[in-house]
Amino acid sequence: MSAPERITIDVGAHQGVDVAPELWGLFIEDLNDALDGGLNAERVRNGDFEFSAADRDGWDALTAWHPDVAGQVEFRTDDPIHPNNAHYLRLTGPVAVVNDGWDGIAVTGGQAFRLSFFARAAGEPVRLVVAVDDLASTGVTVRPGGWHRYEATLVAVADGQGRLRVEIPESGTVDLDHVSLRPAGPDGEPLTFRPDLLEALKDLAPSFIRFPGGCLAHGLGLDNVYHWKTTIGPRHERVQLPNLWGYHQSRQIGYVEYFELCQATGATPIPVVAAGVCCQNTPGGPQAIGDDGMNAYIQDVLDLIEFANGSPDTPWGARRAELGHPEPFDLRYLGLGNEDEITDDFRDRYARIEDAVREHHPEICVIGTSGPQFFGRDYEAGWAFARARGTAMVDEHGYRNPRWFHQNVDRYLAYEPGPQVYVGEYAARSNTIRSALAEAAYMIGLERSPGVVRLASYAPLLARVGHAQWTPDLIYFTATEVLPSASYHVQAMFAGERGSRLHPVTLGGVEPEPVTLPKTGSVRLTSRGADVDYADIVLDGVVRQGVRTGPGGEPVELGDIDPAAATLELTATRRAGDEGFVVELGGESYLQVHVGSWQNRSTVVLRGDDGITNDDHGPLHWHGVPTGVPVRVKVRLAGARVRVWVDGELRHDYEQDLRPEHRVLAGATSRTAADGSTEYVIRAVNAHPTARVASIRLAEPLEPAVATVTTLAGAGPDEGRPFAASPVTPVVTTAAADTLDLPPWSFVTAVIRRIP
Numbered sequence: 001m002s003a004p005e006r007i008t009i010d011v012g013a014h015q016g017v018d019v020a021p022e023l024w025g026l027f028i029e030d031l032n033d034a035l036d037g038g039l040n041a042e043r044v045r046n047g048d049f050e051f052s053a054a055d056r057d058g059w060d061a062l063t064a065w066h067p068d069v070a071g072q073v074e075f076r077t078d079d080p081i082h083p084n085n086a087h088y089l090r091l092t093g094p095v096a097v098v099n100d101g102w103d104g105i106a107v108t109g110g111q112a113f114r115l116s117f118f119a120r121a122a123g124e125p126v127r128l129v130v131a132v133d134d135l136a137s138t139g140v141t142v143r144p145g146g147w148h149r150y151e152a153t154l155v156a157v158a159d160g161q162g163r164l165r166v167e168i169p170e171s172g173t174v175d176l177d178h179v180s181l182r183p184a185g186p187d188g189e190p191l192t193f194r195p196d197l198l199e200a201l202k203d204l205a206p207s208f209i210r211f212p213g214g215c216l217a218h219g220l221g222l223d224n225v226y227h228w229k230t231t232i233g234p235r236h237e238r239v240q241l242p243n244l245w246g247y248h249q250s251r252q253i254g255y256v257e258y259f260e261l262c263q264a265t266g267a268t269p270i271p272v273v274a275a276g277v278c279c280q281n282t283p284g285g286p287q288a289i290g291d292d293g294m295n296a297y298i299q300d301v302l303d304l305i306e307f308a309n310g311s312p313d314t315p316w317g318a319r320r321a322e323l324g325h326p327e328p329f330d331l332r333y334l335g336l337g338n339e340d341e342i343t344d345d346f347r348d349r350y351a352r353i354e355d356a357v358r359e360h361h362p363e364i365c366v367i368g369t370s371g372p373q374f375f376g377r378d379y380e381a382g383w384a385f386a387r388a389r390g391t392a393m394v395d396e397h398g399y400r401n402p403r404w405f406h407q408n409v410d411r412y413l414a415y416e417p418g419p420q421v422y423v424g425e426y427a428a429r430s431n432t433i434r435s436a437l438a439e440a441a442y443m444i445g446l447e448r449s450p451g452v453v454r455l456a457s458y459a460p461l462l463a464r465v466g467h468a469q470w471t472p473d474l475i476y477f478t479a480t481e482v483l484p485s486a487s488y489h490v491q492a493m494f495a496g497e498r499g500s501r502l503h504p505v506t507l508g509g510v511e512p513e514p515v516t517l518p519k520t521g522s523v524r525l526t527s528r529g530a531d532v533d534y535a536d537i538v539l540d541g542v543v544r545q546g547v548r549t550g551p552g553g554e555p556v557e558l559g560d561i562d563p564a565a566a567t568l569e570l571t572a573t574r575r576a577g578d579e580g581f582v583v584e585l586g587g588e589s590y591l592q593v594h595v596g597s598w599q600n601r602s603t604v605v606l607r608g609d610d611g612i613t614n615d616d617h618g619p620l621h622w623h624g625v626p627t628g629v630p631v632r633v634k635v636r637l638a639g640a641r642v643r644v645w646v647d648g649e650l651r652h653d654y655e656q657d658l659r660p661e662h663r664v665l666a667g668a669t670s671r672t673a674a675d676g677s678t679e680y681v682i683r684a685v686n687a688h689p690t691a692r693v694a695s696i697r698l699a700e701p702l703e704p705a706v707a708t709v710t711t712l713a714g715a716g717p718d719e720g721r722p723f724a725a726s727p728v729t730p731v732v733t734t735a736a737a738d739t740l741d742l743p744p745w746s747f748v749t750a751v752i753r754r755i756p
């Protein structure tokens with residue numbers, strides 16, 4: 001290993017600018033089984049028998065349940081426990097059914113669980129035996145008459161992972177619904193949140209929690225919009241919905257549990273309500289709530305504010321008190337919309353809702369939306385709309401590759417005065433150290449832009465191994481384990497040590513790294529979801545033989561190119577399949593031209609660096625690759641300029657982003673400790689194979705001083721992967737206050753204190 005390079009971190013005097021006090025928070029959406037199957041402590045999956053094919057093809061009321069002892073098992077909907085919980089099971093004994101839970105039901109020896117269900121017997125009382133394999137069991141006698149709720153405690157006799165078994169050992173008929181098994185808390189009451197995941201969230205010391213989405217907030221179609229009022233009250237009465245991520249929403253973590261989660265973690269709530277339109281990804285496009293429904297919808301939004309903050313003398317404050325919370329939840333923010341397409345309908349509905357909130361609750365900070373990317377059509381339109389309306393804050397989202405984050409550490413220094421920013425969703429793609437360090441560099445940039453950026457949250461937060469729809473994620477988990485990613489440790493290091501005053505930092509001895517075009521490369525064709533023939537291929541003026549690509553995704557090489565001066569033309573004809581095809585140009589870094597990306601609905605140019613891709617230009621809506629109809633494509637690379645023609649239309653024409661990367665970066669804040677002394681919080685990223693030793697010079701030195709240093713280091717840039725814990729965890733040491741070791745590929749936080 002080469003000798004460490006020496007750099008300097010000069011920390012200037014405080015210039016009167018304070019750090020955004022609530023900068024680091026969380027965004028929770030029921031994606032990747034984050035809630036049902038995750039944070040929700042419930043162990044019975046589909047305990048309400050409400051799963052259906054609307055959730056996922058092939059699912060029905062018995063999903064996750066299996067008959068065990070052959071007997072009569074019947075579904076019924078007559079006289080249910082509640083109209084919102086229409087399906088129940090009629091069991092006629094002897095019979096048994098088992099529930100798989102989520103990959104089994106994990107128990108530890110001595111652990112108590114609270115079992116509950118609704119049941120009614122026909123005729124005589126019927127004895128049920130309920131057990132988790134041979135790990136825990138209890139008996140309950142179900143009475144005849146109407147529905148009753150039954151409760152019992154099961155205590156596990158050993159560690160293990162089993163299935164919940166409900167048995168009628170002898171004869172008798174029982175109707176069964178809303179079956180629940182939750183770990184008991186210290187008071188013997190069923191837990192709401194899975195404790196280890198709750199601890200992982202608490203360790204992030206979130207200032208706020210955004211909920212319920214994301215896409216989930218505005219739903220796929222108007223009947224899939226998340227209406228908060230349908231998620232409070234007894235769990236078995238809540239409206240359950242298909243989850244647009246391809247599963248089911250039980251709403252067991254509804255709005256009250258969300259506010260309770262905020263209280264449990266010390267976070268302020270940021271609920272997100274639909275801006276009167278459903279998700280822009282709804283097949284056929286976003287739909288708006290009709291004029292006849294808008295007043296009621298606006299009233300729902302105002303009622304949410306009253307539910308959170310109103311005194312118990314108000315109707316919705318009284319409802320909150322009735323649900324066990326006489327004290328308000330201190331709501332100060334309200335998200336309105338999520339990544340919406342900025343259409344006329346959106347503008348109209350958004351304006352009506354925001355106007356009503358301004359009129360009735362001027363104390364609430366409304367957060368607008370600016371599309372799914374840090375740039376592009378909806379970003380521009382969303383920002384123009386927010387500026388014109390004087391919206392207080394705008395939510396920006398972006399999932400990019402690590403290079404982009406290193407290039408954009410100063411993004412917000414250039415923002416004009418106007419609405420402030422909530423970076424509501426961001427992540428560097430991949431779960432590697434490289435990505436975590438890119439996020440750390442970006443977060444230093446966010447911290448030093450408090451005039452603009454007030455709030456930020458990584459996304460997505462939680463993902464159950466084997467049940468994920470989206471990667472990368474911050475925290476993976478199984479039935480028994482919590483697997484924090486390297487990005488999680490970065491978030492915890494930022495949130496765990498916060499200064500309140502911002503200090504300017506001058507970095508000496510290191511320069512931003514230039515980004516260059518690839519020097520050599522080749523052209524490769526692939527078509528993962530289609531059979532495609534390519535003919536009339538001309539590469540840099542040389543005619544090539546026709547080729548075919550198939551759905552296996554194996555690339556076909558066309559030949560070498562100079563990535564700074566190349567021209568490719570070809571005619572592609574899809575023979576079978578649903579998707580389009582991809583033209584890849586370059587070497588280690590490369591461009592990918594996707595013709596028919598995103599369910600064959602767009603064209604886009606991606607750039608890949610270190611094996612991780614980024615949208616470079618687009619996606620742009622397109623009619624898609626038809627079967628049997630030739631599509632002529634021309635790609636021209638000239639220096640940084642990229643042009644792509646499809647059937648003669650110039651669809652992409654842009655310059656590649658060659659701004660340098662800030663791979664070595666530092667930031668500084670200070671705070672006043674309990675004893676009145678000043679403490680400095682220095683953060684530094686070294687996303688580089690070379691170790692560095694930084695001399696720290698404080699404009700107002702503390703002498704004698706010592707530093708508590710937390711270092712995340714020791715793994716190569718490409719180590720770390722989804723569904724596994726980070727290969728490294730932060731290490732805390734005590735060190736001299738004037739020197740900071742920055743190992744290769746590291747993120748370091750040093751808290752410098754005067755020695756008393």
Ligand code: AHR
Pocket residue numbers: 029031213214215216338339372397425459460470
């Ligand atoms: O975080 C996952 C999804 O990404 C969110 O639901 C949506 O807002 C974004 O597109």
